[in-house]
Amino acid sequence: MPSQELLDAIEAATQAEKITPTAATHIREWLTEPKYADYADQVAEHIRDQKWQVLDDAFWTIIPFGTGGRRGKMYPIGSNAINDRTIGESAQGLADYVKDTLGADAELSCAIARDTRHRSPEFARLCAEIMVAAGFKVYFLDGYRSTPELSFCVRYKNCSCGIMVTASHNPPSDNAVKVYWSSGAQVLPPHDKGIIDRVMNTQEIKRANFDEALAAGKIVYCQEEVDRAFIDAVMLQATPGPRDLKVLYSPLHGVGATCVVPALERDGFKEVEVFGPQSTPDGDFPNVPGHVSNPENPEIFDALIGHAMNTGADLCLATDPDCDRIGLAAPLTLDAGSDWRTLTGNQICGLLSDYICETRKLTPDKFQVTTLVTTRLVERIGISYGIKTIGDLLVGFKWIAQAIDAGGAENFLYGTEESHGYMAGQHVRDKDGAVASMLACELAAKLKAQGKTLHEKLDDLFWQHGVHAERTISVMMPGSDGMERMKEVMAQFRTAPPEKLDGLAVVQRRDYMQNITTKKDGTVEPLPQPTGDLVILDLEIDGNYVACRPSGTEPKIKFYMFAYTPAEMLHDLEEAKAELDARLNTFEEDLRKYAGV
Template sequence: MTTELFTLIDTAAAAGKLTADSPANLKSWLTRESVAQYRPRLETLIRAGEWSKLDEMFWTAIPFGTGGRRGPMGEMGPATINDRTIAESAHGMAVYLRSTGCTTGGSAVIAHDTRNNSAHFARITACTFAAHGLKVFLFDSCRSTPALSFSVRHLGCNIGVVISASHNPPADNGFKAYWSNGGQVIPPHDKGIVSEVERAEKIPTVDFAAAVADGRITIIGADVDREYVGRVAKLSESSNRTIRAIFTPLHGVGETNVYAVILAAGYSTVDIFEPQRTPDGNFPNVPKHAPNPENLEVFDPVIDWVKATNNPADLIIASDPDADRLGVMVRNGSGGFTSLSGNQVGALITDYLFRKRKASGRFSPQDYVVETLVTTPLTKAVAAFHGARCFSELLVGFKYIAQTMEENGTDHFVFGTEESIGFLAGDFCRDKDASVAALYILELAGELKSEGRTLLDQLDQLYRDCGYYCEGQKSIYCEGPTGKAKIDGLMQTLRDAPPAQFGAVRFTEAADYKTGRRISIPSGESAGTIEKPRGDLLIYKSDESQPVRIQIAGRPSGTEPKIKFYFFCQSDLINGDLEAARAAGDAAMKDVQKALGEWAQKMLS
């Protein structure tokens, strides 16, 4: 029978109906005893010639990357998130934990978001961990990613897991892995877990009801919520509660942390947007069912409602499905709403916190903020303006902000920020938290309103203090079977022969975080070395002597055939003229973005 099925698979592959690793993966699942339970269904699909469906489930194996797994859900196969791939992930974590010295005992905490099958996958994870002898704490219903990070530390667990695909489409789900400090796993733990996941065969499990009954799995909820919400609310820096705002959780878990903190902090003028309030993994009332606050379309239903009802809201804030990121829109002078980028929100809160520390006598030159290499240099400039420190040589990922907190201690930690609307304050969590950002942006907006000003006015004040900054992004895609090879080739060209000019802007230095080299452009001479961090990231810097300076960061995507470019511009104020600096900076940014796009397409054609 197996030979016959193999022949059908080979015939389909020869006809182009199966691609990539599908033939090999299908044959593996037909012969491995550890996945024998799927064999009858697999045989049915093969005999029925359901090659398109089979190809979607078997064309690759979703990698257990440095933070976990994320991808489309499916009934089986290594290319989808399903019972088997979730169990493999949990099994790999548990086996690796045992290899680190925790040979017996230990504990884990598990949370999940509102996505379809999230609660089911959380139970599979709990049963797998319990079968490995871990004491398991499982939240009674959907919770946020930062609440999980807090719980790992609060409950003294060795590991933690969030079942979530963050802001991905409804068809996706994922497995996010956390270590004992409450941060996502980093080296050497990430690679150790990956190795065990790849080796997974027979995976032990326990009966869920029996494990709950005998205490191997403990259901948690309100007690932990109270501790977490209370800790966030205590971060408050102002008693001003006058701002009027609308909050939307986008059908995610944000009511459990963001809105809970807003209420605990004493706000009575922040309403929740009812059409997007119900937890629902299909995100029915979110435009295009795409619940990403970085996508400004998600705000359209709220803005339309505000206009239709003449609601006096000064702000609209939105959290993503697992409520670790926050988008912000502010009412502008014409009565409409203007979005604030993650870079702008981060800089505003950084300034707010330093001003509050100075006003209360708590400021120290040892105080520090943390940002990544693809986050605005404005944050570093704000820290310097206040005489504080900023750690900014970090690779992309909030886990590196958590690592920096561990390395430098939290006594002087003030704030962590990344461009993708992730923010953190306090010493009790090690991942970004939308509730922290919501608390501070509401307080700052309220204080500004009492002065007759807005967040947009305060942003302009930062520009007057530190220079004008603007940012942008551009992704270069290359689809098809040769897409990845072309993207790799483009990155290599950028390394080996960095362009000296994009548009009217000349570039003088390239920093290669993969090789650890800094080189001068166009001479190619060494300009120094990079000890750490090390990763596949390139940064180009323009002539520092010019009044308008551009920095470009480029990195390949780990999941798509694309390079993502981040653009940063600083424009000096000449004689204090902000509008002239803004015009010069915006023009240079537009010019460079256009020129780079044209150059990349020429290289790829």
């Protein structure tokens, strides 16, 4: 038992508001409960050193399962940190829930993979030891591999579940586990709540010895077999056509070279250069601006574009550290010396939607899937091809995966979301950087043969479907204070939204938490599913709206802004684009002022 001096110090710090009451509760638990015995000395040392801010950050809450699993900053102790205990609880809770759900007689198995982050190898081995101790056979992808390959492995090996150790595009300080069900999709209700219940009630974490389990065949290395099968599956989405394209590719210090390069080579692209400064697997992401390998950030491409212009490359392609998302940059025209520009996630959504619809055999049963905060250009493209678009989904590819299977996977064409996630085919149930890279390169090569670039093709789509302009801004709100501030901002949007944005009246408010639509005159109507922490404000001009939601994987709140000019109102395309860009600027100014961010 800890000394009374330590307990008194916790109480005094709470009274002095140096730590929150919830942090104090969790700190006491880690000091006193047997299940945390291995960490009690470290907790005590922090108390004696009066590291109250560190303790509050590490203990003020318990890391939840969000849209991408359990993710956060690594620290050796803490309920709100990624460490051996919280990772171990996640694996133990998953094992206990799967066993209870499938029954005692079920043949249990789990696929496990990891990225290039710090401690990912250790966390992957820890998860494997826990799953084996719980009676699971583990299919282990030794070495770093992509998240979509883990999703594929779950399906390919008919596993009961899967674990991916990755924090995707988060800073180097972070890590995480993504938990997958037997479908190869991230865990959905009711399983997510069932797993977290087990996680929260985990007492003892039981581990086998990794090397002994490997020797006994309870852990099976299968990376070479799964690598081949995965690329074979990606190739099923390939389309014959031009391949004269010089590609500059960056894995951004992540895993992407294990699958993107083989996929492009198999698809006939012979000029693929991996960008040297960002090619090495490194959890510090040393040669990436800000050390955050997020292909959503245009500055990621500055060095790539400079190198591409010097070497005559036609396309810059980058994938995030676990290779489930892509980013692109391309010249505005094929003229020598043309300026280059990155493409937003929404723009890539539309380009790939049109390419897939154009190159596939379509019937009215075919469908594509997207989310409520993704460009409606995807929906309008679908209408033009006579296919259905399922678009009333919350953020997170697990909801897209659910819609695929609910709608009939045999008729599924394409799934996409604005944060640079794209999927085609039957091989995975998550966004896939390998297949998206291949499709993007096929489209760019086809356009090059026609004398066009991706930007010029996007202009063609705007002429046909109207100009769509979107912008997303993220405001970081870390720690317990940040969580309270996020709740305040969301409550503000629900109860007292702005009356106008850029002079356009807010005509209705869609609240997906309460599932109601509130009209400008106060009339309230029911709003169908889904249910989640999302508010959308529709403006008086159709197609112009904003959305607000807290991130499910990071301590930040996100604002999504949409502006639109219908095709029939277009006269000068560049003028229309400039007008919408100015409108988005004012939307952003008005939102920041309104929300105090």
